[in-house]
Amino acid sequence: MPGSRVTIKDLAKRMNLSVSTISRALHNNPSIGEKTTREVWKLAEQLGYFPNSVASNLRRRKTNMIGVIVPRIDIAFHSHVISGVEEIAYKMGYNVTIYQSRDSYEREVAITTILQTNMVAGIIACLALETRDCSHFARFNNLKVPLVFYDRVSNELEASKVIIDDFDAASRVTQHLINTGCRRIAHIAGCQTTSIFADRLEGYKAALQRNNLPFDPNLVCCANDLSYEEGARCARKLIRLAAMPDGIFCANDYTAIGAIQVIKKANLKIPDDIAVAGFSNYPVSTIIEPALTTIDDRAAEMGKTAARMLIRQIEERDVNIASETIVLRTDLIVRDSTGKEKVNA
Amino acid sequence: MPGSRVTIKDLAKRMNLSVSTISRALHNNPSIGEKTTREVWKLAEQLGYFPNSVASNLRRRKTNMIGVIVPRIDIAFHSHVISGVEEIAYKMGYNVTIYQSRDSYEREVAITTILQTNMVAGIIACLALETRDCSHFARFNNLKVPLVFYDRVSNELEASKVIIDDFDAASRVTQHLINTGCRRIAHIAGCQTTSIFADRLEGYKAALQRNNLPFDPNLVCCANDLSYEEGARCARKLIRLAAMPDGIFCANDYTAIGAIQVIKKANLKIPDDIAVAGFSNYPVSTIIEPALTTIDDRAAEMGKTAARMLIRQIEERDVNIASETIVLRTDLIVRDSTGKEKVNA
DNA sequence: TTGTAAGCGTTATCAC
DNA sequence: GTGATAACGCTTACAA
Numbered sequence: 001m002p003g004s005r006v007t008i009k010d011l012a013k014r015m016n017l018s019v020s021t022i023s024r025a026l027h028n029n030p031s032i033g034e035k036t037t038r039e040v041w042k043l044a045e046q047l048g049y050f051p052n053s054v055a056s057n058l059r060r061r062k063t064n065m066i067g068v069i070v071p072r073i074d075i076a077f078h079s080h081v082i083s084g085v086e087e088i089a090y091k092m093g094y095n096v097t098i099y100q101s102r103d104s105y106e107r108e109v110a111i112t113t114i115l116q117t118n119m120v121a122g123i124i125a126c127l128a129l130e131t132r133d134c135s136h137f138a139r140f141n142n143l144k145v146p147l148v149f150y151d152r153v154s155n156e157l158e159a160s161k162v163i164i165d166d167f168d169a170a171s172r173v174t175q176h177l178i179n180t181g182c183r184r185i186a187h188i189a190g191c192q193t194t195s196i197f198a199d200r201l202e203g204y205k206a207a208l209q210r211n212n213l214p215f216d217p218n219l220v221c222c223a224n225d226l227s228y229e230e231g232a233r234c235a236r237k238l239i240r241l242a243a244m245p246d247g248i249f250c251a252n253d254y255t256a257i258g259a260i261q262v263i264k265k266a267n268l269k270i271p272d273d274i275a276v277a278g279f280s281n282y283p284v285s286t287i288i289e290p291a292l293t294t295i296d297d298r299a300a301e302m303g304k305t306a307a308r309m310l311i312r313q314i315e316e317r318d319v320n321i322a323s324e325t326i327v328l329r330t331d332l333i334v335r336d337s338t339g340k341e342k343v344n345a
Numbered sequence: 346m347p348g349s350r351v352t353i354k355d356l357a358k359r360m361n362l363s364v365s366t367i368s369r370a371l372h373n374n375p376s377i378g379e380k381t382t383r384e385v386w387k388l389a390e391q392l393g394y395f396p397n398s399v400a401s402n403l404r405r406r407k408t409n410m411i412g413v414i415v416p417r418i419d420i421a422f423h424s425h426v427i428s429g430v431e432e433i434a435y436k437m438g439y440n441v442t443i444y445q446s447r448d449s450y451e452r453e454v455a456i457t458t459i460l461q462t463n464m465v466a467g468i469i470a471c472l473a474l475e476t477r478d479c480s481h482f483a484r485f486n487n488l489k490v491p492l493v494f495y496d497r498v499s500n501e502l503e504a505s506k507v508i509i510d511d512f513d514a515a516s517r518v519t520q521h522l523i524n525t526g527c528r529r530i531a532h533i534a535g536c537q538t539t540s541i542f543a544d545r546l547e548g549y550k551a552a553l554q555r556n557n558l559p560f561d562p563n564l565v566c567c568a569n570d571l572s573y574e575e576g577a578r579c580a581r582k583l584i585r586l587a588a589m590p591d592g593i594f595c596a597n598d599y600t601a602i603g604a605i606q607v608i609k610k611a612n613l614k615i616p617d618d619i620a621v622a623g624f625s626n627y628p629v630s631t632i633i634e635p636a637l638t639t640i641d642d643r644a645a646e647m648g649k650t651a652a653r654m655l656i657r658q659i660e661e662r663d664v665n666i667a668s669e670t671i672v673l674r675t676d677l678i679v680r681d682s683t684g685k686e687k688v689n690a
Numbered sequence: 691t692t693g694t695a696a697g698c699g700t701t702a703t704c705a706c
Numbered sequence: 707g708t709g710a711t712a713a714c715g716c717t718t719a720c721a722a
Contacts, residue, residue, distance in 0.1 A: 005488070007715055018693045023717060033691060048484075053462045054408065055715035058399045058698050065442070073431060074645070079424035086418060086445050095463065097410075097442040100431050117398045118440065139393075143350070257632060284632050287602060300419070352699055363709045368701065376707060400699035403714050 006047045014043060026051070057119070064094045066310060067120040069111055071103045071128055071152075076282045077299045078126065081150060084303025085124060092311050094121070105130040112136045120145065122310040124303075127152040129191060146313035148306045152194055160313065160323040162306045166196045169295045169330045170203025171210075173249050173277045176293070176332060178211050180339035182247030182275055186219040188234045188259060190226050190251040200251050200279065219245055223255045231258025239266055239274070246274055247338070253278035253285050256292055260337065275338040290336035298328050351392045359388060371396070402464070409439045411655060412465035414456055416448045416473055416497075421627045422644045423471065426495060429648025430469055437656050439466070450475040457481045465490065467655040469648075472497040474536060474570075491658035493651045497539055505658065506670040507651045511541045514640045514675045515548025516555075518594050518622045521638070521677060523556050525684035527592030527620055531564040533579045533604060535571050535596040545596050545624065564590055568600045576603025584611055584619070591619055592683070598623035598630050601637055605682065620683040635681035643673050 008022040015022070017036070025032045025040035032040075043049075057063045066089050070078040082098065089096045097120070101108040108128045115123060122145060127134070134154040140147050147159040177185050187204045190197030201220065208215050221237055223230035231254060238245055239262070250256035256278030263274055270276055270290055278285060278294040285292035305326055353367040360367070362381070370377045370385035377385075388394075402408045411434050415423040427443065434441045442465070446453040453473045460468060467490060472479070479499040485492050492504045522530050532549045535542030546565065553560050566582055568575035576599060583590055584607070595601035601623030608619055615621055615635055623630060623639040630637035650671055 009715075019716080020694080020718075021692055024692085027717090031691060036691085050458075051462050052403075052464060052715055054399060054403045054464050055698090056717075058397075058403050058700090058714085059716045059718085061698065063399065072428065073418075074421070074424045074428040076419070076421070076424075079419045079421075082443070083417065083419040083445065086443060090444065095442050095459070096444075097440050098427070098431060099435065099441075100428065113395075114440070117396050119397060119399050284629050287629050287632050289634055354699075364699090365701080365710080366708055368699095369708085372701095378707060381707080397699050400714090401701075403698085403716090404700045404702085406714065 006049045007052070008049075010047065011040060011043055011049060014047075015040065063119050063121050065118065065120045066094050066096050066307070067111075067115040067118070067123045068096055068098050069101055069108065069115075069123070069125040070098065071101055071126060073098065073100055077151075077280060077297065080299035081126070081303035081306070084300035084305075085307040086303075087300075088304050088307035088311070092307075094307075094311060101128040101131075103129040105132075109136045112139070116140075116143070116145075122146040122148070122314045124148050124150060124306045124310055126150050127154060127194075129194060132193070144317055146310055146317065148310045148313075150302050150306045152196055155195070158323055160309055161325040162302050162309065162328065163196075163325065164295075164297055164302075164328050164330045166199035167203040167206070169279070169297075169332075170200040170249065171207040172203075172330075172332050173279070173293075173295055174204045174207035175211070176334065176341065177247040177249060177275055177277060177338060178207065178213070179341040180247075180271070180275060181342060182245075183213060184216075184219065184243060184245045185213070185247040185249060186221065186238050186245035188231055188238075188248060188250040188255045189220055189222050191224055192222070197251055204249055223251065226252045226255055228254050228258035228261075231255025232262045233258075235259035235262035239263065239268065244274070247271075248274060248276050250276065250278050253280045253282040253292060253294055256294070256337075257284060257288050260288055260290075260292070270337055271339045277338055281333055285333075285335070288337075293335045293338040294333050296331040296333050298330065301328060351394045352397070353394075355392065356385060356388055356394060359392075360385065406464075408464050408466050410463065410465045411439050411441050411652070412456075412460040412463070412468045413441055413443050414446055414453065414460075414468070414470040415443065416446055416471060418443065418445055422496075422625055422642065425644035426471070426648035426651070429645035429650075430652040431648075432645075433649050433652035433656070437652075439652075439656060446473040446476075448474040450477070454481045457484070461485075461488070461490075467491040467493070467659045469493050469495060469651045469655055471495050472499060472539075474539060477538065489662055491655055491662065493655045493658075495647050495651045497541055500540065503668055505654055505668040507647050507654065507673065508541075508670065509640075509642055509647075509673050509675045511544035512548040512551070514624070514677075515545040515594065516552040517548075517677050518624070518638075518640060519549045519552035520556070521679065521686065522592040522594060522620055522622060522683060523552065523558070524686040525592075525616070525620060526687060527590075528558060529561075529564065529588060529590045530558070530592040530594060531566065531583050531590035533576055533583075533593060533595040533600045534565055534567050536569055537567070542596055549594055568596065571597045571600055573599050573603035573606075576600025577607045578603075580604035580607035584608065584613065589619070592616075593619060593621050595621065595623045598625045598627040598637060598639055601639070601682075602629060602633050605633055605635075605637070615682055616684045622683055626678055630678075630680070633682075638680045638683040639678050641676040641678050643675065646673060 025037040099111040150162045153161045221234035281296040370382040444456040495507045498506045566579035626641040
């Protein structure tokens, strides 16, 4: 762009001062006389001076840019995370630049290259569904560019993480279903190569076991892209079973809503015939009828936490902080799609 | 950040060539011998060279950064717009940096300053609800930084715009309600200082007039922040009226959903007692029962269009394109919250 | 308290 | 085809 027309050089000439004095004055460097400082600011104002952060970044060999890689921006969870990241970044004087991997491995790799050439100060990322190998992120370790993963994280890589305890949350939802009297609980699962979905399945299994309920593989149905449609497809399959489930724990809210719609169309009562629970507490979960029991995954909180962690690591880079993992507390939100818990459960 | 460790200078030394040759080779400049070019690329690869776009930007006096200002990222409409912008930008080699005004004028002004110091190549913005005066955007005209507004635009400023025809869309929804037999149609309106909401009100009025239906100010209720809650509040007010409306056209889907919930709780039938129509076609509009009749505002399309327009203006800046306005076609999506149109209507 | 000068990594303008 | 050199606008030792 046709740069900030007026530069510190111009100010220097006008005031018969050196550029260094101007630079210092504009940074309110105490070594510069109060009067000079005031006058520099005044002239800068008058001439409409604006600092050129590109030049400053080059000289300081650092930017204030945080790169964020999300699978898709238009998914509620991620847009809430980004919103949280932006809020903290804005307060701390960082800019946020956004890329969508669209769950493609190839694109994710390309994005990491772009981020590197752009000299981002740090990176916040949620892995693409397709991603198995994370070596494209390794370069940032060498470059000492801090990296914080959220939600879908890599275990093979030394990096900080912000996650929720998917195992625990899933186990609590399942326990809740059991407490309301469900005895044949199905699970609409996510892609098992992604750890959060594997954890949700394991949490579900653990709750069953804890309550001496058998685990029946026929009651687990995989909804690959976790869409309404896949949820509906799984639900259709489940209600056709000879021994129909009396509860379904879904790996996310979209599949849960798809399932609810199918179940209602089949003239089955929710939660009396089949109880349904979701995962994420998307805004729609209060709109569907019956309102959906779910886990609040605290998306905005996740974004804020990731941003705070990242910025701390950026600013204390020399201190060489070990990477850390923060596990956010989740809340079970009980609504009408599941029954009342029995007192003696 | 601790820059790309190896620079073209390093490559130059290693190969006993000048930096200019290296630079040219890396840009596949035809004036450089094929063999040299190949070898430069090979060495660059070997040493893990990455271009430093900050330096390049400074030297070329332009960036590839598109600044986007949205009221809130976590509102479905805006996250879809951003998604569209990112998609086009990515393809065209631009980066997207995002800021939330949170509908605050003050914050919007501050963001424009940040964008200027960051030397963005162009800007896409949706005005904050609070914003009356747009002079903070004027600076970009002087700096020749292209500016494209979407959805909530300014008329006082010379800038390109991507909008939908709110007047027309509102008038079509209202006509649809009339065609289904509604005769006392209420409107849950948005803040009237914002032109899109004023236009929606006018479109509603025009449809009434066209059909010789009286306009009753008591049937217009203003939902300031256009939330579920405000929609519910307005609906409660409307159904308490002595002469209750038989249809409600809401300025967005959130208020429509709030209204539907209130109406259902009051044991009124939708659409038989009161028909409800919204505006935006948010994903939730298919989840609510009855599914919501609404206008598809084509958010992602808006983002893509804005990005294409902006990039064209960036790349043809010298040509000095006059600012242009694109009006996107909207679709009326008829669902179950409104009745069937009478054939003879 | 202020000035001098070097340099961040790249690109562009000459010249050869 | 390739090289020297000067910018781009700013920061920061080091001097004075």
